[in-house]
Amino acid sequence: MKKYIIATMFLLLCLGANAQFNISYAVGYGGYKMNEMKQLLETAFNTVVTTMPVGTRIVDNFPPYITHNLDLSYKFNRHELGLKSSFLTTGGKIAYSDYSGKYVEKLTLNGYRVGAMYRINFGERKFDACTWSFFGELSPAITFTKLKYKATLDIYDPKVHQTAPDNVSTNETGLSLQPLVGSKLSLTRTISFFVSLGYDFEFGSKLATTNDMYRADWSGFRMNGGTTFSF
Amino acid sequence: MMKPMEYFKKSLKLCFLLLLCTMLLPACEYDSDDDNFHELQKPTEQVEIGVDLAGVNPKETIYLYENSFLYYTLHTGGKEVIAQKFYLDGKEISLAPGDRGVYLHATADNSIHDLKLVMGLPTGSGSLAEYAGYEMYVGEFNFKVRFVPVSTISLNIRQTLDEQNHLKLVWDKPEGYEVESYYVYNGDAGYPKPKAIITNPDQTYYVDKNYAYGYKFYIIIAKLKNGNEVVIREDFLVRYTNVNQDNFEIERISPDKFKIKWTNPNPFPCKYVFRSLYDNKVTVLEGATELVIPAEIFPSISYNFHLYILPAEANSSQYESYGLVWGSFGDKKVGYNFSYVADPVNSMLLGLDYTNLFRYDLSKMDLQGVIKHNLILHSGCKVKTSNKGLVAIDDHNGTVRVYSNNTLTNQLAAVNTAGFDFYLTDADQLLATSYDGFSLYDVHTSNLICSKKWNTTDEWTSMVKVFTRISVDGKYIYTVRANYSSNAQIAELYQLTEADTLRLVRSQDAVNITNIEFNPVKANEVVIQYSDFRFKILDVITGDTVTGYGTFLNIDALTGNLMYYGADIQNGQSNIYVWDTAYKKVLYKFTTAYSDIYARLYNNQLLFNGYCVDLSKMTYQ
Numbered sequence: 001m002k003k004y005i006i007a008t009m010f011l012l013l014c015l016g017a018n019a020q021f022n023i024s025y026a027v028g029y030g031g032y033k034m035n036e037m038k039q040l041l042e043t044a045f046n047t048v049v050t051t052m053p054v055g056t057r058i059v060d061n062f063p064p065y066i067t068h069n070l071d072l073s074y075k076f077n078r079h080e081l082g083l084k085s086s087f088l089t090t091g092g093k094i095a096y097s098d099y100s101g102k103y104v105e106k107l108t109l110n111g112y113r114v115g116a117m118y119r120i121n122f123g124e125r126k127f128d129a130c131t132w133s134f135f136g137e138l139s140p141a142i143t144f145t146k147l148k149y150k151a152t153l154d155i156y157d158p159k160v161h162q163t164a165p166d167n168v169s170t171n172e173t174g175l176s177l178q179p180l181v182g183s184k185l186s187l188t189r190t191i192s193f194f195v196s197l198g199y200d201f202e203f204g205s206k207l208a209t210t211n212d213m214y215r216a217d218w219s220g221f222r223m224n225g226g227t228t229f230s231f
Numbered sequence: 232m233m234k235p236m237e238y239f240k241k242s243l244k245l246c247f248l249l250l251l252c253t254m255l256l257p258a259c260e261y262d263s264d265d266d267n268f269h270e271l272q273k274p275t276e277q278v279e280i281g282v283d284l285a286g287v288n289p290k291e292t293i294y295l296y297e298n299s300f301l302y303y304t305l306h307t308g309g310k311e312v313i314a315q316k317f318y319l320d321g322k323e324i325s326l327a328p329g330d331r332g333v334y335l336h337a338t339a340d341n342s343i344h345d346l347k348l349v350m351g352l353p354t355g356s357g358s359l360a361e362y363a364g365y366e367m368y369v370g371e372f373n374f375k376v377r378f379v380p381v382s383t384i385s386l387n388i389r390q391t392l393d394e395q396n397h398l399k400l401v402w403d404k405p406e407g408y409e410v411e412s413y414y415v416y417n418g419d420a421g422y423p424k425p426k427a428i429i430t431n432p433d434q435t436y437y438v439d440k441n442y443a444y445g446y447k448f449y450i451i452i453a454k455l456k457n458g459n460e461v462v463i464r465e466d467f468l469v470r471y472t473n474v475n476q477d478n479f480e481i482e483r484i485s486p487d488k489f490k491i492k493w494t495n496p497n498p499f500p501c502k503y504v505f506r507s508l509y510d511n512k513v514t515v516l517e518g519a520t521e522l523v524i525p526a527e528i529f530p531s532i533s534y535n536f537h538l539y540i541l542p543a544e545a546n547s548s549q550y551e552s553y554g555l556v557w558g559s560f561g562d563k564k565v566g567y568n569f570s571y572v573a574d575p576v577n578s579m580l581l582g583l584d585y586t587n588l589f590r591y592d593l594s595k596m597d598l599q600g601v602i603k604h605n606l607i608l609h610s611g612c613k614v615k616t617s618n619k620g621l622v623a624i625d626d627h628n629g630t631v632r633v634y635s636n637n638t639l640t641n642q643l644a645a646v647n648t649a650g651f652d653f654y655l656t657d658a659d660q661l662l663a664t665s666y667d668g669f670s671l672y673d674v675h676t677s678n679l680i681c682s683k684k685w686n687t688t689d690e691w692t693s694m695v696k697v698f699t700r701i702s703v704d705g706k707y708i709y710t711v712r713a714n715y716s717s718n719a720q721i722a723e724l725y726q727l728t729e730a731d732t733l734r735l736v737r738s739q740d741a742v743n744i745t746n747i748e749f750n751p752v753k754a755n756e757v758v759i760q761y762s763d764f765r766f767k768i769l770d771v772i773t774g775d776t777v778t779g780y781g782t783f784l785n786i787d788a789l790t791g792n793l794m795y796y797g798a799d800i801q802n803g804q805s806n807i808y809v810w811d812t813a814y815k816k817v818l819y820k821f822t823t824a825y826s827d828i829y830a831r832l833y834n835n836q837l838l839f840n841g842y843c844v845d846l847s848k849m850t851y852q
Contacts, residue, residue, distance in 0.1 A: 097267060
């Protein structure tokens with residue numbers, strides 16, 4: 001629930017701004033390739049499943065998840081140039097629970113994408129006070145990936161809480177290039193709403209704690225919707 | 232248009248909000264509420280768990296060996312044991328779930344220890360807690376144990392006798408331990424056999440009526456109450472006295488029988504089984520310790536037997552399973568000397584070999600002493616004696632040394648006889664014979680008393696056989712000169728006069744004499760052996776004669792008895808006869824395995840090819 005509250009706060013913030021530069025916030029939905037991380041999770045599953053009750057399974061396998069995007073840009077004529085940052089997150093989870101306790105083993109990946117942005121606007125049409133336009137965008141960036149590992153066993157009676165040693169968590173840095181296309185509706189001179197659709201190409205490096213065997217691949221589609229405050 | 236100050240404030244506010252929202256971003260990271268919950272039935276079943284500590288009663292104090300391995304069996308209703316722990320005096324003992332034994336490292340200290348077993352069985356719910364080992368049926372057992380040292384407790388087994396002299400083993404009840412029963416084993420160390428179980432812990436003895444003699448190994452085991460295999464054991468070897476050669480007395484009582492007697496120094500009631508290895512005959516003797524047994528005709532070189540000593544109540548047919556004495560004996564052999572002679576004054580038999588003069592007593596023919604003679608001898612050398620104890624020995628040079636007695640310490644004379652035969656008389660004379668005559672010497676002076684020389688041109692000088700004998704008193708000398716090629720023979724009897732001259736008493740031609748011997752006891756008697764298996768005892772004074780048939784051997788210098796082979800010797804029979812001193816009664820008849828013309832009789836001891844037998848003891852016919 002807290003993620004929805006934060007997205008709403010960003011939208012309200014932008015509505016109260018003046019126009020000169022553009023500040024945009026968009027909440028989106030992103031998918032992630034993460035093939036190698038899925039292999040890592042599968043390996044972990046095969047290790048624990050022999051000692052766990054029947055029914056233990058992978059409940060999450062790096063699914064698409066909500067993204068947060070914040071852009072700062074300067075517009076002159078049809079061109080916009082600025083900074084673009086995104087927060088990406090997904091994860092994998094092995095879980096089993098019953099009346100006696102719960103076992104959870106989770107890999108969480110957080111990506112902080114920070115980079116430049118170039119946008120070109122075109123096809124502008126006016127409808128009364130509103131303006132409808134389209135844009136294309138290209139954003140090279142650096143992605144800082146943080147991998148977190150946590151495995152816990154909780155037995156209710158007797159009360160037992162055990163945590164597995166963490167020798168997996170680590171950080172990684174990679175490059176990415178994200179093309180987008182979208183459409184923007186300017187209600188006033190300062191307030192606009194936009195939607196965009198694109199793909200993020202990720203060129204990440206291997207995770208050190210996996211003996212450089214696996215890498216976090218954030219590559220995947222992006223779908224965003226947000227608002228822009230211009231002043 | 233906004234004013235610059237208002238614009239700045241709004242921008243500052245905006246940046247603050249952006250920073251705040253950025254810090255909150257990690258709260259938006261991936262999360263999932265799917266915990267994959269499974270509905271399972273909680274276990275409610277209670278199970279019965281039992282333990283079997285190798286048969287002991289767990290409610291009582293359990294005896295265990297110190298530093299030992301405790302085996303046990305768990306009764307779990309078919310459920311697998313997933314956890315078990317032993318605690319000895321509260322200290323956990325490492326154990327794997329599959330173990331069915333535990334090593335208890337503890338020393339015997341006379342105190343009672345707490346032993347606890349906690350074990351877990353699966354509930355079968357399949358829950359996470361069960362998989363993690365936190366959900367199980369739990370059973371707990373508490374025991375009291377006492378540790379027993381393996382080797383330091385002694386039963387102190389002793390050997391004694393009961394009222395009937397049976398072997399009785401007595402031991403001490405182990406102090407401080409509760410004994411359930413005693414087990415008695417015996418046999419040998421490798422294969423002990425159970426003999427008895429004594430269920431009365433206060434009975435600390437065992438009587439073995441089945442022991443009489445020999446090696447026997449006993450094991451007494453005190454089985455402790457509630458100890459299963461925990462026992463106090465002690466081994467014991469019965470002490471007994473060996474029956475050896477000294478316990479046997481064996482004598483020949485007939486030419487083909489021995490009598491064997493023995494004593495048993497051990498007190499245990501017994502009977503005997505005598506097994507002769509000569510004819511494999513088995514004889515059971517109850518209450519007897521002597522036996523007449525068949526044997527080889529004299530002389531017997533060896534006779535082997537087994538004497539089994541059985542308990543008095545034993546089955547005699549099982550005699551081979553009891554202790555035995557192995558024996559071997561034969562007719563007595565006095566030695567390997569090449570010349571024997573009796574020493575009547577000392578009742579001794581003297582035997583001569585290359586180095587020593589052996590002295591045997593003439594009652595049992597036991598060796599009494601050995602005198603080194605320091606002479607150089609050959610196998611033809613002889614030792615001679617007189618009835619007064621003089622001893623004469625000739626050496627390889629033909630020198631006869633005369634000693635005052637058989638100690639050879641006092642040499643009286645030395646006369647060279649050139650290797651010819653010589654004789655001593657009770658008149659302290661030495662007769663030296665030769666082919667061409669004889670000489671008589673005084674042994675105290677070595678002076679010649681008299682001599683006789685035959686004419687060297689006489690055809691008799693080249694004769695093959697000449698022998699000369701002298702009477703025991705030195706008064707008569709008998710000579711025989713024979714030419715065997717022509718069968719011509721002449722025998723002459725001389726008398727030594729008071730003037731030490733020789734007087735021819737009698738002369739005979741063609742007498743066919745093969746031997747002449749004077750009687751060592753009766754001075755005037757001479758035994759003349761003829762070639763036709765006939766001998767005549769002649770009184771040289773009266774001329775009386777007694778004729779015997781056979782081959783004369785000798786007259787016993789101590790008893791005067793005359794021994795000869797019967798006339799059937801010519802038919803291959805070897806029957807020895809002994810006449811009394813009157814030559815009227817056969818005292819002994821004795822058959823030998825073969826004939827030996829050198830057999831001699833001394834104090835009724837037949838000396839035969841080195842073997843001897845006391846003919847006076849031939850009581851069995």
